[in-house]
Amino acid sequence: xxxxxxxxxxEAYGPLAARxxxxxxxxxVGQGHLLAPGKPxxxxxERNNLHSMVLWGPPGVGKTTLAKMLxxxxxxxxxxxxxxxxxxxxxxxxxEKAKQVAASSGRKTILxxxxxxxxxxxxxxxxxxxxxxxxVIFIGATTENPSFELNNALLSRSRVYVxxxxxxxxxxxxxxxxxxxxxxxxxxxNISIAEEQLMTLAQAADGDVRRALNLLEIASDIALESEAxxxxxxxxxxxVLLNEARRFDKGGDLFYEQISALHKSVRGSSxxxxxxxxxxxxxGGCDPLYIARRVxxxxxxxxxxxxxxxxxxxxxxxxxxxxxxxxxxxxxxAQAIVYLAAAPKSNAVYNAxxxxxxxxxxxxxxxxxxxxxxxxxxxxxxxxxxxxxxYAHNEEDGYAAGEQYLPEEMAASRYxxxxxxxxxxxxxxxxxxxxxxxxxxxxxxxx
Numbered sequence: 001x002x003x004x005x006x007x008x009x010x011e012a013y014g015p016l017a018a019r020x021x022x023x024x025x026x027x028x029v030g031q032g033h034l035l036a037p038g039k040p041x042x043x044x045x046e047r048n049n050l051h052s053m054v055l056w057g058p059p060g061v062g063k064t065t066l067a068k069m070l071x072x073x074x075x076x077x078x079x080x081x082x083x084x085x086x087x088x089x090x091x092x093x094x095x096e097k098a099k100q101v102a103a104s105s106g107r108k109t110i111l112x113x114x115x116x117x118x119x120x121x122x123x124x125x126x127x128x129x130x131x132x133x134x135x136v137i138f139i140g141a142t143t144e145n146p147s148f149e150l151n152n153a154l155l156s157r158s159r160v161y162v163x164x165x166x167x168x169x170x171x172x173x174x175x176x177x178x179x180x181x182x183x184x185x186x187x188x189x190n191i192s193i194a195e196e197q198l199m200t201l202a203q204a205a206d207g208d209v210r211r212a213l214n215l216l217e218i219a220s221d222i223a224l225e226s227e228a229x230x231x232x233x234x235x236x237x238x239x240v241l242l243n244e245a246r247r248f249d250k251g252g253d254l255f256y257e258q259i260s261a262l263h264k265s266v267r268g269s270s271x272x273x274x275x276x277x278x279x280x281x282x283x284g285g286c287d288p289l290y291i292a293r294r295v296x297x298x299x300x301x302x303x304x305x306x307x308x309x310x311x312x313x314x315x316x317x318x319x320x321x322x323x324x325x326x327x328x329x330x331x332x333x334a335q336a337i338v339y340l341a342a343a344p345k346s347n348a349v350y351n352a353x354x355x356x357x358x359x360x361x362x363x364x365x366x367x368x369x370x371x372x373x374x375x376x377x378x379x380x381x382x383x384x385x386x387x388x389x390x391y392a393h394n395e396e397d398g399y400a401a402g403e404q405y406l407p408e409e410m411a412a413s414r415y416x417x418x419x420x421x422x423x424x425x426x427x428x429x430x431x432x433x434x435x436x437x438x439x440x441x442x443x444x445x446x447x
Contacts, residue, residue: 017213019184020177021065028069029174029209030166031062041066041161045073050108052131052138054116054146054155057163060208063141066163067112076137077101077109083118091126098136109136116140117149124151131157165207172202174209175216186220190229193219197237204241215240255286259294266295266341267302274341278334288326292318292333298340306346306422313339344422352415359413366407399434402441 022028025035025045034041044050050070055063071078079094098109111127113119131138131154138158142149146160166174175198178185201219205212219240223230258281265273281291296318299311317336321329375385390400404411418424418431 015214016178016186016217017210020174020181020213022062022069025069025073027177028062028065030170031066031163033164034161040159041070045070048074050074050076050110050137052158054140054142054150054158054160055163056142056144056146056160058143058165058207060205060210060212061163061166062209063163064112064114067110067139067141070139071110071112075107077105077107078112079109079136080112080114083113083115083123086113088123088126091123095130095135098130102135111136111138113138113140115142117142117144117146121151124154128153128157166205166209167207168199168202171205171207171209171212172199175202175212178213178216186216189220189223191220191223191232192226192229193232197232197234200237200241258284258286259291262291262337263294263298263302266298266337267345269341269345271338271341274337275334278337282330288321288330288333289318292321292329292336295333295336295340299336301350302345302347303340303343303422304346304349304424305427306344306348306419306424308423310336310340310343344424346419346421346424348416348418348424352417355415359410359415363410366409369404369407372405399437401434401437402445 025042028035033039036042041053055066057063067080068078070076077098079097081090081094094111098111101107101109113127116124127136127138130136138154140146140150140154140158146155179191179193179198180187182188201215202212205215219232219236220230222239223232223236225231258277262274262277262281265277278291282288292314296311296314299314303310314336317329317332320332323329370384370387371389373380373385375381380386390403392398392400392403395401406413416431418428420428
C-alpha cells in the first residue's frame with residue numbers, strides 16, 4: 001500500500017499552498033526542462049530508475065513537491081528530514097527505518113533532506129555509505145549553490161538539477177486551478193476576480209508559486225462580500241500587496257547573482273542595465289551601503305586610471321549615503337553608477353596589481369637594493385645604505401633616467417600596461433617616453 005503522502009495537505013484547514021500541492025505530473029507547474037517528455041527526471045520516473053539527486057532552486061518552485069511525487073509515482077517509501085532541525089541521530093533513525101521498510105516490503109526509500117546546505121560536513125558525510133550501498137535514494141533540496149555548500153563526496157554520488165523560478169503565466173495557471181478546485185481549493189467560495197488582477201498576483205509572487213497561493217488566500221480572507229460570493233477587486237489587491245517585497249535572499253545566491261549583474265552591467269557600459277539591477281537590489285531590501293562599497297570596487301577594477309574621477313565620485317556617493325540616508329544617498333549612488341557605466345574602461349591597474357601579487361607570492365624575498373635603502377644612522381651609511389641613490393627631483397624633468405627600483409632579479413618585470421582609452425592614453429604615452437629615456441641612458445653608459 002502506498003504512503004498517504006498528501007493526506008495532511010488535503011486537510012480542509014491546511015494552508016491553501018499545502019492543499020494545492022500537485023497530485024500528478026499533469027498538475028505540476030513549470031520545470032519543463034526536467035519534466036517534459038524526454039527530459040531527465042521524466043525519463044527516470046517512466047523507467048522507474050530513480051537516483052540520488054540535489055534539487056537546486058529558489059523558494060516556492062516545487063522542490064519538496066517534486067520529491068514527494070517521485071516517491072508516489074515510483075511506489076517508494078518517503079522519509080523526510082529538515083536540516084534546520086535534524087542531527088546525525090535523526091539521520092541514523094531515518095536510515096534504520098529505510099532498512100526496515102526494505103526488509104518487510106522490498107520497497108525503496110527516498111530520503112528527502114530539505115535545506116540540505118544547512119548540514120555541516122560531518123552530517124553530510126553520514127549519508128555517504130547508505131547512498132553508496134543503495135539503502136536510500138537521497139534527494140536534497142537547497143536554495144544555495146551546491147558546489148559551494150555540499151561536500152564533493154556527496155555531490156559525486158548525486159545529480160544536480162536546477163529548478164527555475166516560475167513565469168507569471170505558470171503561476172497564473174496554478175492560481176486558476178486553486179480557484180476552480182472544489183475539493184482542495186477555493187471554488188466553494190465562488191470568488192470573482194478579473195484575469196488581469198489574477199495576473200497581478202502572479203507577478204507579485206516573483207516566481208514563487210507558494211507565495212502566490214498564500215497571497216490569493218489572504219485576498220480571499222479580506223475579499224468583498226456579495227450575493228453571488230466573494231469579490232477580489234483592485235482595492236483588495238492593494239491591501240494584500242502593501243509592502244510586498246520581491247524575493248531577495250541576503251547573503252544567498254540571488255544576492256550574489258544580482259550584484260554580479262550590476263557589476264557586469266557597469267563593466268559593459270550599460271547605463272540602463274546598471275540602473276535596473278541597482279533598483280532591483282534596493283527593491284529587494286539590500287543595504288545601499290553595501291552597494292556603495294561595491295561601486296567603489298567597480299571604480300578601481302573596471303575604470304581605473306582611464307578616468308580616476310570615477311573613484312572620487314564613488315566615494316562621495318558612499319559618504320552621501322552615510323550622512324543623509326535615503327532617498328538622497330540612493331540618488332547619489334545612482335549618479336555614481338551611471339558615471340562609471342558611461343566612463344572609459346580600464347582594468348590595467350587591476351591586472352597589474354594581480355601580476356605583482358603573483359610574482360611576490362611565487363618569488364623569493366629578494367633584498368631591497370642598497371641604493372633604495374634608508375640610512376638614518378652613520379653605521380648604515382658606512383654599509384652603503386642609500387649609496388648612489390639619485391634624488392629624482394634633482395634630475396632633468398624630475399626623472400632619474402635609468403634608475404632601477406625593482407630588485408635586480410626582477411629588473412625586467414613589467415606589470416602596468418595602460419589601455420588605449422581615456423586618461424590612460426596619456427599615461428601610456430608618458431610611460432613610453434620615460435622608457436625611451438631609460439634606454440638612452442643605458443646606451444650612453446655602454447658607450
